Amino acid sequence: MRIITLVKHVRDTETRVKVAENGAKLEFIGENWVLNPYDEFAVEEGLRLKEKFGGEVVALSVGDEESSKSLRQAMAMGADSAILLSDPLFNDLDPLSTARVIAEQLKKESFDLILCGKHGVGDDNQAVGSIVGALLNIPVATVVVNLEIQGSDVKAKREIEGGLEVLEMGLPCLISCQKGLNEPRYPSLKGIMSAKKKEIRTINASVLGIDEKFFSKRIKFITFLEPPPRPKGKLIKGEPRDAVKELVKLLSEEAKVL
Amino acid sequence: MKILTYFEVKDGEIKKASFETASKAAEIAEKLNGEACALFVGENISEEMAKSPSRVNIKKSYILKNESLKTFSNSIYASAISNFAKEREFDAILFPATSTGKDLAPIVSAYFDVPYISDVIKVDVENGDVTFVKPIFSGKAMKKISVEENCFVASLRVNVFPVIEKHCETLVESVEAKLDDVKSSKVTGYEKGSSELLDVAEADIIISGGRGMKGPENFEMLAEVAKLFGGAMGASRAAVDAGWVPHSHQVGQTGKVVSPSLYIACGISGAIQHLAGMSSSKVIVAINKDKDAPIFNVATYGIVGDLFEIVPLLKEEIKSLKG
Numbered sequence: 214m215r216i217i218t219l220v221k222h223v224r225d226t227e228t229r230v231k232v233a234e235n236g237a238k239l240e241f242i243g244e245n246w247v248l249n250p251y252d253e254f255a256v257e258e259g260l261r262l263k264e265k266f267g268g269e270v271v272a273l274s275v276g277d278e279e280s281s282k283s284l285r286q287a288m289a290m291g292a293d294s295a296i297l298l299s300d301p302l303f304n305d306l307d308p309l310s311t312a313r314v315i316a317e318q319l320k321k322e323s324f325d326l327i328l329c330g331k332h333g334v335g336d337d338n339q340a341v342g343s344i345v346g347a348l349l350n351i352p353v354a355t356v357v358v359n360l361e362i363q364g365s366d367v368k369a370k371r372e373i374e375g376g377l378e379v380l381e382m383g384l385p386c387l388i389s390c391q392k393g394l395n396e397p398r399y400p401s402l403k404g405i406m407s408a409k410k411k412e413i414r415t416i417n418a419s420v421l422g423i424d425e426k427f428f429s430k431r432i433k434f435i436t437f438l439e440p441p442p443r444p445k446g447k448l449i450k451g452e453p454r455d456a457v458k459e460l461v462k463l464l465s466e467e468a469k470v471l
Numbered sequence: 472m473k474i475l476t477y478f479e480v481k482d483g484e485i486k487k488a489s490f491e492t493a494s495k496a497a498e499i500a501e502k503l504n505g506e507a508c509a510l511f512v513g514e515n516i517s518e519e520m521a522k523s524p525s526r527v528n529i530k531k532s533y534i535l536k537n538e539s540l541k542t543f544s545n546s547i548y549a550s551a552i553s554n555f556a557k558e559r560e561f562d563a564i565l566f567p568a569t570s571t572g573k574d575l576a577p578i579v580s581a582y583f584d585v586p587y588i589s590d591v592i593k594v595d596v597e598n599g600d601v602t603f604v605k606p607i608f609s610g611k612a613m614k615k616i617s618v619e620e621n622c623f624v625a626s627l628r629v630n631v632f633p634v635i636e637k638h639c640e641t642l643v644e645s646v647e648a649k650l651d652d653v654k655s656s657k658v659t660g661y662e663k664g665s666s667e668l669l670d671v672a673e674a675d676i677i678i679s680g681g682r683g684m685k686g687p688e689n690f691e692m693l694a695e696v697a698k699l700f701g702g703a704m705g706a707s708r709a710a711v712d713a714g715w716v717p718h719s720h721q722v723g724q725t726g727k728v729v730s731p732s733l734y735i736a737c738g739i740s741g742a743i744q745h746l747a748g749m750s751s752s753k754v755i756v757a758i759n760k761d762k763d764a765p766i767f768n769v770a771t772y773g774i775v776g777d778l779f780e781i782v783p784l785l786k787e788e789i790k791s792l793k794g
């Protein structure tokens with residue numbers, strides 16, 4: 214089984230974000246880059262399937278040279294090799310364009326399964342994986358917390374409001390992985406050492422055979438904004454019983470939410 | 472400008488978020504002298520149901536029908552939607568950002584070959600451009616964007632846009648869907664969660680517990696309050712990781728992002744990842760024994776005290792309020 218895992222190099226969730234230069238830029242405080250937490254579920258699932266069925270796991274990322282760190286992380290966990298799609302043309306793309314770049318490469322690869330994380334933290338689009346699947350005309354299952362593969366039959370359970378949806382499809386397909394699917398392993402020292410020797414194939418736009426004409430309609434950036442400030446809060450003092458009475462009164466009469 | 476809103480129907484009922492989304496679509500269309508239409512997909516949509524967008528000033532509804540649309544299959548539905556949008560020359564398609572909407576919209580974006588903007592919290596028309604505000608970094612910042620030629624697929628966050636009642640006549644047209652030969656996953660079943668409460672993603676009132684709840688048995692008391700409210704019970708990651716509550720209840724960066732009218736946080740410190748999931752709630756109540764807990768920075772109302780004393784009192788008060 215040849216499994217492709219789509220991974221992204223992102224700022225970790227502790228990073229603080231500030232809008233700077235009148236909305237033209239973002240400033241990051243305490244930034245620390247990691248393999249997107251959801252992609253860890255995808256890599257882990259790929260490794261487990263490889264352990265069960267044999268084959269190989271290939272990690273693929275779109276990004277600059279720095280992204281190779283997350284590819285190394287995926288290989289330290291156990292992925293066999295990696296592909297980095299990297300070109301100035303690929304910077305700051307919207308989900309459709311990013312997915313089109315990935316699909317362009319995957320049309321040249323053989324694969325039985327594509328795994329990705331539920332969403333990339335930061336941009337928070339929850340879209341690239343699904344679009345890749347759609348462009349390659351393979352079935353797509355998103356927000357998956359349970360996956361069973363038998364022969365070429367795939368059964369997945371996805372999280373929806375109030376329960377789980379059961380989905381069936383055939384291989385090859387694309388699965389977006391949600392927390393709960395598995396417990397990602399930590400890379401072993403041996404894994405980290407051997408990851409250094411594994412191959413990362415770097416592919417730019419011209420090797421991929423595309424130029425700026427490849428991208429169609431573009432999203433126009435206008436500005437970054439701070440989240441709307443929250444009105445100053447009220448601390449309710451007094452004996453617990455009185456405080457709760459006061460709270461319920463405020464909720465129904467002042468805030469009108471009850 | 473022609474704009475289509477996908478109406479989600481589950482168990483024979485239209486999801487309320489569809490009306491929220493359509494209200495916005497109607498407003499955009501009015502400002503741009505365009506046309507906003509509703510789109511229903513499936514075999515079990517009645518004419519009467521397809522007329523209900525009349526509530527929110529949508530003058531035309533379409534029902535896409537086909538044998539293959541009997542049960543939900545994301546790529547097949549997406550194919551039907553995008554082929555229809557192309558044929559009738561729609562510029563834009565809006566989805567409510569429900570779990571179905573977020574599943575469908577990116578696939579439609581691929582087939583329709585139009586950029587996708589997800590989980591939008593604000594839409595305006597400025598100088599003829601439709602502009603979107605979308606949270607990034609789980610709401611730590613926002614990004615404002617537009618799309619060339621106002622061609623877009625977008626999903627609108629649930630519970631953020633008001634339903635604007637403005638009645639009109641609505642014409643209904645049934646259309647035989649055209650489908651491409653797409654490979655799709657198929658929904659073959661549903662497993663209802665153990666809880667009889669609403670999901671946090673859908674509820675208008677949420678009461679959440681964190682590590683301060685001390686153990687799984689104490690969440691029972693939150694569930695009871697949630698039930699009185701007709702709302703949902705949420706949890707911090709600490710409570711989920713401790714195994715006290717299933718992950719489906721987790722609110723935050725790696726859980727669900729919610730914007731209910733009322734969010735009550737009990738024994739939750741207010742870590743940045745938790746705030747990311749709930750700080751756009753309209754009213755926030757914090758109950759915490761530590762007066763310096765960061766949750767108080769975002770709270771509309773706060774009570775410093777022992778939740779084991781406060782929550783039972785709250786339950787009593789709500790009970791008497793609801794009669």
Ligand SMILES: Cc1cc2nc3c(=O)[nH]c(=O)nc-3n(C[C@H](O)[C@H](O)[C@H](O)COP(=O)(O)OP(=O)(O)OC[C@H]3O[C@@H](n4cnc5c(N)ncnc54)[C@H](O)[C@@H]3O)c2cc1C
Pocket residue numbers: 226250680681682683684706707708709710721722723724725726727737738739740741742743744745748758759760761764776777778779
């Ligand atoms: C990658 C990543 C993703 C994350 N994603 C999420 C996420 O999605 N959601 C999330 O919630 N967290 C998330 N976290 C974890 C987050 O950093 C915090 O660890 C977590 O939110 C803490 O949960 P808590 O507030 O329940 O616990 P604590 O921080 O331990 O706070 C417990 C609070 O309870 C109060 N308390 C204790 N006893 C009582 C009492 N008797 N009465 C009243 N108050 C009491 C205490 O004063 C304290 O403020 C994430 C972390 C990382 C690294």
